[in-house]
Structure formats: structure tokens, C-alpha cells
Amino acid sequence: MTSGSRGKINQLAKFATVGVMNTAVDLVVFSALVYGLGAASALAQTISYLCGFLNSYVWNRSWTFRTGKRASAGELLRFGIVNAVSFGVSMAVLLGMEKGLGFSPLAAKLVSIVASLAANYAGSKLWVFREPQRKQEEA
DSSP: OOHHHHHHHHHOOOOOOOOHHHHHHHHHHHIIIIITTOOHHHHHHHHHHHHHHHHHHHIIIITTOHHHHHHHHHHHHHHHHHHHHHHHHHHHHIIIIIIITTHHHHHHHHHHHHHHHHHHHHHHHISSSSOOOOOOOOO
């Protein structure tokens, strides 16, 4: 295995670790709001997702995708767009499963997490924190 392959596997493992942390933050806040305070699932989803969003940016920016440069407005905007799309995916799955298919809020939330993580990883890896392509030297 080359050092480049190990680096990519390490980065994916870090992203997965941050994803688990985000999921825990999201799920705990969602459950506390729905089951502890009686909040509607859509409101709880919005708040819990925002908490996961903030956790995600801090950890992925500083640990997973270390770029060695300061965060830019463009990067933050891309991160926000990817997370808005991911939020839309999670909300559609959550409400579709809960309201449309009759699943419990928690069961619908668990499925929405999987859909959201897939959308978020693809956007983060391919657009937000992408490594700049190295220019090939002409011989």
C-alpha cells in the first residue's frame, strides 16, 4: 500500500469518526427536544442538524481535511451549501418516513442520518475540502 493510499484511508477514517460524533450530537439533541421537551420533529431536526453542522465544520476543517491555510469565505459558503443540501435530504427522508410511511420519529431519524451522511461526504470530499489538482509539468 502506498503512502498516498494510506493517507486517503486515514482521511476517510477521520471523516467517519467526525460523522459518528456529528451523528451523536444530532441524535442526542433531536431526542432531547422531541422526547424531553415535546418539540415537533421538524423543529427538533432543524436545531439538532445545526448543532451537528457546527461540530462537523470545526472537526473536519481542523482535523480531517487539514489544508494548512486559513478558512476562506468560499470554503465556508461551499460547506454551507453542501450542508443545506444534506439537510434537505435528511428532512425529506425524515418527514417522508414519519408522516408518509408512519415510522416513529426516532426510526425515521435513523434512516435520515444515513441519507444525510452520504450526501455530506460526497459534497465535502468532492467540493468543499477538495485538494487542489497538481499541475503536471510538461516535459
